[in-house]
Amino acid sequence: MPPFFFAIDRFYSTDYTDVPCTIDKMEYKSFTPLSLITGASMHPVKFLLILLALLFIIPPPLQAKPLTIKFSHVVAKDTPKGKAAEFFKQRIEERSAGRIHIKIYPDATLYGDRAALSALQLNDIQLAAPSFSKFIDHTPQLQLFDLPFLFRNTEHLHRVLDGKVGKKLLQQASIKGLHALGFWDNGFKQISANKPLITPEDAASLKFRIMSSKILEAQFRTIGADPQILSFSEVYSALQQGIVAGQENTLSNIYIKRFYLVQSDLTISNHGYLGYLLVTNDIFWQKLPDDLKQIVSEVSTETTNFARSIATQVNGDYLNKIEASGKINIHHLTPDQRAVWQKKMLSIYPDFYNLIGEELIKQSQK
């Protein structure tokens, strides 16, 4: 018998064994721990002490701790990516019945986009959804999506993402410690500055903030502008302080980050696309049990569809809010005006045949 039980047993056996005692008019009889098994009545203090001893000696049943996934991104919750991230978290937690818990760090509260990719490779975080341009050092081919005027409309865009091109890019991105899970939409980009931008010449010699992309750099150089790479979190103050004169982004980002408050003119140009690649890392992915892998893959696809179902609406709502604010002049390009920008910008395509692949670009144009 373990010494602790023995001590309890001796104490009760010596003083009280077979001596009936009355507590609140109920009669108890003390006895040895064997009585626990036999079911005989027992002195309550002794019973409690034995119970306590058992609690310390016998470990509680092993309960699997939920797997915590850290998901870092740079935008606010009320954007297509922010909403997609919340949807993804909710569905994963539901479908895994609590076996996976996702902690989202929005608004670059943990990492900026490029730092997020390094953190992901080190398994400091397990999920990120950077815009395609941010993969420049990892999968430069993803800059395909930065090509101006590549997609005629969202139907064309989704056909490319769901077809051979999208599949090839997912494969190409699943290297160097990353595992690509799916594409999430934001939408088409608009351009702003402190003067009306109606023709490409209006943008000449102005400094524009761009994401880290060779294609975006070429896109602005070809219209005689001066592109400057800045991280997303730096754009507002760079515009406010005049470090850059203009920027391009989706309406959700322009509204939420308040760029429209520090620019005088916004041109609805829909000249380029902004989307995201949801990625995890190999260290995490390889260790994930097969059934959870399946849940994560299925929910990624579900979230791609969810993001598609809300993105146009969300961006449209933000255009209404920007308009309603009366803080910025909004210009809608006519088809002829847009065609002039298009012609200028399409001229950069052949410069990227080597980097991205001529075939991939041409297939995407179909």
Ligand code: SIN
């Ligand atoms: C984002 O939507 O993730 C940020 C895009 C940017 O850097 O402009």
